[in-house]
Amino acid sequence: MWRIDLVLGTAPVSRRPYRMAPDELKELKTQLQEQLDKGFICPSSSPWGCPALFVEKKDQGGKRLCVDYRPLNAVTVKNKYPLPYIDILFDQLAGARVFSKIDLRSGYYQIKIRIEDIPKTVFSTRYGLYEYLVMSFGLTNAPAFFMYMMNSVFMNELDKFVVVFLDDILIYSKDEKEHEEHLRIVLAQLREHKLYAKFSKCAFWLKEVGFLGHILSEKGVPVDPSKVECVLNWKQPKTVTEIQSFLDLAGYYRRFIKDFSKTANPMTSLTK
Known part of the structure; x- marks a missing residue:
């Protein structure tokens, strides 16, 4: 359960919605309905509110609905949990010959928000106010909390046969027999904690794998x-x-x- 802790004495902050072009308004209606149908958001009457906007998806094309949470982030107590340096993560891979990678499906959206903090996540649009029931992109402590959660889930496996960076999971082993056992453990952990992967972005039993901008194999870690x-x-x-x-x-x-x-x-x- 995720929470938003505010600086003592903070009053609700609210901003008017940003203007959008006609094609963006059409896309806004579509994405709002999709998130309503999935149970990620619901209509709100909260005194809070940050403006929604679109950003271009770099890898898939199209637009991603986001929220400019800077007003809320400015009054949020910061979580200092560290994100690991990517290059240091790969220091554990010496001798690994078999790899699998797992990408969680909409990882942030699998984390529920504490009930009393839901009204703080409100975003304003041409079509009214909506609040998130799950952790949203753009919130200042979201990456830190997600990293903390994933490290907690895989604490016993980290630096033994698992590398985790946010919603990306790498499993590495010296041989196929060992890899079978490692995969079983990781999948069992995901099932126990009810974390769901996006199968189309997963890959198993590989001799070479692209992960976090690098190509990993038994030969080393060259650049992608x-x-x-x-x-x-x-x-x-x-x-x-x-x-x-x-x-x-x-x-x-x-x-x-x-x-x-x-x-x-x-x-x-x-x-x-």
Whole structure:
């Protein structure tokens, strides 16, 4: 059960809905009805309210309904539970030869919100106010809580044969017999905690697997070629902000680049 703890003395905050184009309003009606049908949201009369908006889905195309929760996040007590560094997660994979990956289906939406906190999640739209009955994207403590929950579920398996990053689960083993037992344990844990996977995004018994932007195999952890393509196709930066954005992206792969700091120094000096 997830909760939203507020800074002492906080009064409800409310913002008017953002304007949307006609095609967005049509899509808004569709997605509101879908979430109502799934039991994720319900109509609300709460004094709280943050505006809804759409963002483009990078991998699938289309629009994702989101909420600009910045007003609520500003008065929320922050959860400091750490998210792991992705490159450190892979330090445990030495000797692994068989892999499976499991992606939870709408992971956040599988977490219910404490009843007294539901009115705080209200979002405003052209068609009225709605509140979430499950944990929503955009809420400041959602990633930290989800990471805490997943680590709690797999605490006995972490760094032995399981890697977890939010709703992505990797199972790794030295041979197929060992992998069969590892899979059985992980699936039993998911069933016990009533966590559901999206089968179309799962893959089992692999010698090589793409996971968190890397290709994993017994040979090591090279970079996913599709991610390298993003760097190669990056538009030439023309401002300090654009240079910093590129360096942040390239820096993610510094472990694969010898003398990265020396190579990047000409660009780094332009940001000072």
